[in-house]
Amino acid sequence: CSFQLLVASFLTAPEGEYIIRQGARGDTFFIFTKGKADVTRFERVGGEAVYVRSLGKGDWFGEKVFQGEDLRTANVIAAEAVTCLVIDLESFNKLIGGFDDVSNKGHEDADAKAKYEEENAFFSNLNLADFNIIDTLGVGGFGRVELVQLKSDENKTFAMKILKKRHIVDTRQQEHIRSEKLIMQEAHSDFIVRLYRTFKDSKYLYMLMEACLGGELWTILRDRGSFEESTTRFYTACVVEAFAYLHSKGIIYRDLKPENLILDHKGYAKLVDFGFAKKIGFGKKTWTFCGTPEYVAPEIILNKGHDISADYWSLGILMYELLTGSPPFTGTDPMKTYNIILKGIDMIVFPKKITKNALNLIKKLCKDNPCERLGNLKNGVKDIQKHKWFEGFNWEGLKKGTLTPPIIPTVTSAIDTSNFDSFPEDNEDPPPDDNSGWDVDF
Structure with missing residues (x-):
C-alpha cells in the first residue's frame, strides 16, 4: 500500500462514457493506449456540441494541466471501449521535478558534491590522536559520547561516539551498527546529525559526528513539562x-x-542515533521487532511486517508527548504498553489543551491501518505539510534555516556543554579486545 510510489494509473471507459466534461476542473493528463474517443466542444451560440476530432492509440489530451490550467476546454467521449494511461500533476512534478528546476538542480547537486568531496578529503587525513576529549555529552550501555576538540584548530569540535566492540558482539548488534554507519555517512540533510568518519581499535569503534551543543530535546521537555x-x-x-x-x-x-x-x-532539531534505521527500499517491508515500547506501531507488535508508515505512527506519538509531557500509550511494563497500543488511538482521552486540529492530525498519523496513515497516502509527506495544524507554517524558511526557532539555546563557545546533563568520569576497566573482524568496514 505504498501509494506514494504511484506515478501513473490506467483508466478504462466503455463506449459512450465521458472521460472529460467541458467546464470541469482536473489535474490529470491522459495518453490513449487502446480504443478511440471523440472530442467535442459546446459552442457559445446555441449550446450545441460540435465535433472537433478523434483520438486513438498514442494520442493524448489534458497537457495544459502541466502549464497550470485546470479548466477543461472540451468533452472527451469514448467512441468504443478505451484504455488510457493517466498521470496526475502531483506525480508528474515528483517524477520530472518541474522543467524550470532541472538546470538549477544540476548546479546545486554539483556544488553539494564538491563540498562533500572536500569534506571527505579533510576528515580522511585525521587520526584519533588528532583530538582531545573535552567533556562527556552522554552515556549508555554501548559506551559514551564525548565532545572532542581538534588539536590543530580549537574552534573545531565534534561529538565522538565510542562503542564497546565486545558489548556489540555480546548483544548481537553488529548488523545494526553497520547499518547505522552506512546510513549516517550518506545522510546529507540539515535535519540529521552528520557522521563524518569512523575509527577503530581492538576495543572500541569511534564515530566522529557533528557536535550539536543545544542539548537533547528530551532534557528541555523534562524541565518544562510540556x-x-x-x-x-x-x-x-x-x-x-x-x-x-x-x-x-x-x-x-x-x-x-x-x-x-x-x-x-541555532535551536534547530536534528535526528540522531540510527541504530534501528534500515534501508528497505521502496514498496518493501521488514519484520525486525525494534523501537521504544511507547512509540512502536501496532503492525510491529503484531509482526505483520512494517515499512515507512511506522515512522508516521511514531510522529503522531511524538506530537502528543511534546504537547502533554508524556506519550499516549503507557503501561507499567512493555507488554502492558503493547496491549494498550493495540486498543487504538480512539481509546485515548485527549487533554483539553490539545487543539482540534492537533488532535485531528495525531489521529490521522496514528491510524491502525498503515495504508490509511497520513504520510503514507498518494501525496506522501505533503499531506502532513498541508494539514490545517500546519496552516501558515513557513516550510521554506525551515528548509533554508531562516525561520526563528521557538527555543534558542545559549551556546557560548565550541566547547560549551552547559546544555547537557553532567556525567561522572569513566572509571570502568577497559572492555576485552574483540578482533573477530566483523567491523572491517569501519
Whole structure:
C-alpha cells in the first residue's frame, strides 16, 4: 500500500462514457493506449456540441494541466471501449521535478558534491590522536559520547561516539551498527546529525559526528513539562523534513522519541542515533521487532511486517508527548504498553489543551491501518505539510534555516556543554579486545 510510489494509473471507459466534461476542473493528463474517443466542444451560440476530432492509440489530451490550467476546454467521449494511461500533476512534478528546476538542480547537486568531496578529503587525513576529549555529552550501555576538540584548530569540535566492540558482539548488534554507519555517512540533510568518519581499535569503534551543543530535546521537555503548540509544531516539522529525506532514499528510521532529537546552536532539531534505521527500499517491508515500547506501531507488535508508515505512527506519538509531557500509550511494563497500543488511538482521552486540529492530525498519523496513515497516502509527506495544524507554517524558511526557532539555546563557545546533563568520569576497566573482524568496514 505504498501509494506514494504511484506515478501513473490506467483508466478504462466503455463506449459512450465521458472521460472529460467541458467546464470541469482536473489535474490529470491522459495518453490513449487502446480504443478511440471523440472530442467535442459546446459552442457559445446555441449550446450545441460540435465535433472537433478523434483520438486513438498514442494520442493524448489534458497537457495544459502541466502549464497550470485546470479548466477543461472540451468533452472527451469514448467512441468504443478505451484504455488510457493517466498521470496526475502531483506525480508528474515528483517524477520530472518541474522543467524550470532541472538546470538549477544540476548546479546545486554539483556544488553539494564538491563540498562533500572536500569534506571527505579533510576528515580522511585525521587520526584519533588528532583530538582531545573535552567533556562527556552522554552515556549508555554501548559506551559514551564525548565532545572532542581538534588539536590543530580549537574552534573545531565534534561529538565522538565510542562503542564497546565486545558489548556489540555480546548483544548481537553488529548488523545494526553497520547499518547505522552506512546510513549516517550518506545522510546529507540539515535535519540529521552528520557522521563524518569512523575509527577503530581492538576495543572500541569511534564515530566522529557533528557536535550539536543545544542539548537533547528530551532534557528541555523534562524541565518544562510540556511545550506550547507553536513549539511542538516547529520540532514536528523538523522531524517531517528528516523523514521526507530518509524515506525518499528508502530508509526507515524506527526510533523516534525526544531523546533522539538534539538541538544545534541555532535551536534547530536534528535526528540522531540510527541504530534501528534500515534501508528497505521502496514498496518493501521488514519484520525486525525494534523501537521504544511507547512509540512502536501496532503492525510491529503484531509482526505483520512494517515499512515507512511506522515512522508516521511514531510522529503522531511524538506530537502528543511534546504537547502533554508524556506519550499516549503507557503501561507499567512493555507488554502492558503493547496491549494498550493495540486498543487504538480512539481509546485515548485527549487533554483539553490539545487543539482540534492537533488532535485531528495525531489521529490521522496514528491510524491502525498503515495504508490509511497520513504520510503514507498518494501525496506522501505533503499531506502532513498541508494539514490545517500546519496552516501558515513557513516550510521554506525551515528548509533554508531562516525561520526563528521557538527555543534558542545559549551556546557560548565550541566547547560549551552547559546544555547537557553532567556525567561522572569513566572509571570502568577497559572492555576485552574483540578482533573477530566483523567491523572491517569501519
